[in-house]
Amino acid sequence: MTRTVRISNDALALACGADHVAAAFAAAGCVVERVSSWGMHWLEPLAEIAGEGFGPLTADDVAAVLAGTSALGIGAIAAHPFIARQQRFTFARAGQTRPLSLDDYAAHGGWAGLDAARRIGPDGVIGEVTRSGLRGRGGAGFPAGIKWTTVAKAPAARKYVVCNADEGDSATFADRMVMEGDPFGLIEGMAIAAHAVGAQMGYIYVRSEYPHAIATLRGALDLAAPIIAPFRIEVRVGAGSYVCGEETALLNSLEGRRGEVRAKPPLPAIEGLFGQPTVVNNVLTLAAVPWIMAHGSAAYAAVGYGRSRGTMPIQLAGNVRYGGLFEAGFGMTLGELVMEIGGGTASGRPVHAVQVGGPLGAYHTPADFHLPFDYESFAAADGLIGHAGITVFDDSADMSAQARFAMQFCAVESCGKCTPCRIGSTRGVEVIDRIRARSGRGADPVESLPQMHNARKGGRSLAEDITLLEDLCETMKFGSLCALGGFTPYPVLSALRNFPQDFGLPAAAAAE
Ligand SMILES: Cc1cc2nc3c(=O)[nH]c(=O)nc-3n(C[C@H](O)[C@H](O)[C@H](O)COP(=O)(O)O)c2cc1C
Known part of the structure; x- marks a missing residue:
């Protein structure tokens, strides 16, 4: 009997060797289906045979899996506690469909949301999205219904839907998993948004570090074009700048300009891409919409x-x-x-x-x-x-080093437009270096600088440097043009407050 084996072709699974495992199963006479990832990363490459999971596998494990003697079985995947405890709306199809199969997508509820949206019309869609309570998943948590209402009401002949797929945050990969594993879900969400606000054209702005997502999206857009017509979507590839995830810098980048933050107002919903009203939403925000349309706002809001x-x-x-x-x-x-x-x-x-x-x-x-x-x-x-x-x-992490990293990240990634972010972050690294050097952590930057700078250090105590750092953070928080400079104080001050001993301060300072 020919057995069907499902293995993910998500970038993480590939990095863990999924192609070798897939080739070994194929060489053993199995039919191999490349599907999206279940999201249990420690088990990749994970193979599924008739609902049972095996992982993490190497090609050498394949014979034992097929002989029924492998110790790497995890039982029924759907019953695994990591999966069973989840409530999967956006990732309902994860692990179960081939990313570029329109048949698989339709068989697992695909396009039901777009059908419903077309039935109830633009106002109906905006009402449903508003009542669902859906908030932007890119970071700020702004209500999607309010944004869509603003764009829908803006008087303009041309409007756009822009999907923010820059996903620059450390430890994040959900956008990538949607784009690689369930691209039609994102496309459907964008088509519903376009229907709601009256947009003719959409763009997905993806980071260049996501080559698999880019290829999958392009393939999916070709296949879905007739379904979402007359709405059209194009993929645009960023050049690796964190601040281009900020929506106005992203719009500048899309227009071919420098990825510099724009002052707000005007909001992108009023004057966005090419000066036209634009919905800018994160991948997860848009990918949540088909479920809401298919199951109703009440079911979503109930959770x-x-x-x-x-x-x-x-x-x-x-x-x-x-x-x-x-x-x-x-x-x-x-x-x-x-x-x-x-x-x-x-x-x-x-x-x-x-x-x-x-x-x-x-x-x-x-x-x-x-x-x-x-x-x-x-x-x-x-x-x-x-x-x-x-x-x-x-507990091996040095949290003052992490605070320094946060400031340095801001300095490296700053678009340079506003002073608190551009200069504040550079001065912040210097102050943290001075603080750290006092307790033998890292080099003292001031000692190695010319005389003039050295004089500045003259007599400044640890307490004075801490106060200086706190003042600087306050200036960055309230004076920066966007949240890059504005939020850098969060990691810096939380590290200082919660781990004072890593800054050479007595642990008791934590309570202050
Ligand atoms: C420095 C910076 C980086 C950002 N990076 C991203 C990003 O990678 N992806 C994203 O969706 N939003 C990012 N945002 C938030 C966007 O500016 C914007 O709020 C979001 O795209 C709006 O979509 P949403 O309402 O669906 O969240 C970033 C914001 C800042 C200040």
Whole structure:
């Protein structure tokens, strides 16, 4: 009997050797189907045979799997606790469909949302999206219904839908998994948005570091063109700048200009791409829309926590035992996510810090494990959930080095348009270096600078440097043009507040 084996062709699975495993199964006479990833990254390459999972596999394991003697079986994949505990709306098809198969997509509920949208018309769609409570998944959590209403009402002959697929945050890969694994889901969401606001043209702005996503999207757009017509979508490839994920810098980049942030107002919803009203939404925001249209806003809004409705594809990464994509309704605690779902650190050492929300997110300690995962709870705790990337660190991490990294990241990635971000971040690195050098961490930059700079150091105490750093962070927070400079203080000050000993301060300073 010929057996069918499903193996993911997601970039992570490929990096782990999925092609070799697939070739070994094919050589053994199996029919191999390349599907999207289930998102259990520690098990990739994962093979599925009649619903049973085996992983992580190498080509050498294939014979034992087929002989029924492999110790790498995990039982029924759908019953695995990592999958069974999830509530998958956006990732409902993950692991189960071939990314470029229109048949698979239609057989798993594809296009039902677009059909419903066309039936109820633009106002009906905007009403449904508004009532669902869907908020932007790119970071800011702005209500999608309000944005779409603004674009729909703006008087203009040309309007655009732009999908933000820059996905620059550390520890994030959910956008990539949608684009590589379920590209029609994103295309359907964009087509629904275009129908709602009256847009004729759409662009997907993807980072160049995602070559597999780019190729899959292009293939999917060719196949879906007749279905979404007369709406058209093109893929545009960025050049690797973090700040080009900021929506106005992204629009500049799309127009062929420097990726510099624009002052707001005007909002992109009023004056966006080529000066026309534009919906700019994240991949996950748009990919959530088909489910809402197919199942109704009430079903979506029934899930979630507080003002954060629906589900969030949470990404577990860093030093974590079970890394991967975990979609759940808002409201699970940070502790549940890190310790129960993620299984604690991969190194087996104690969890020391957890950064939530990418490189501009705060460093939390296990004392914050009670926090429900939602926009408001994290904001109230001086943090943010951003694009829902969670990076775990064990107790070998030096948190003053992490604070320095945050400042340096800002300095490197700054578009340079505003002073607090451009110069503040460079001065911030210097101040942190001085603080660190006092406790023997890193080199003292001032000692190696010319006389003039050296004089500046004259007599400044550790306490004065800490105050200087805090003042600088305040200036960046309130004076920057966008959240790159504006949010860099989150990782810096949370590291200082939560891990004072790593800055050469007494641990008791944490309580202050
Ligand atoms: C420095 C910076 C980088 C950003 N990077 C991204 C990104 O990679 N992807 C994204 O969707 N939003 C990113 N954003 C947020 C966007 O500016 C914008 O809020 C988002 O695309 C709106 O879509 P949403 O409402 O669906 O979240 C970034 C913002 C800043 C300030």
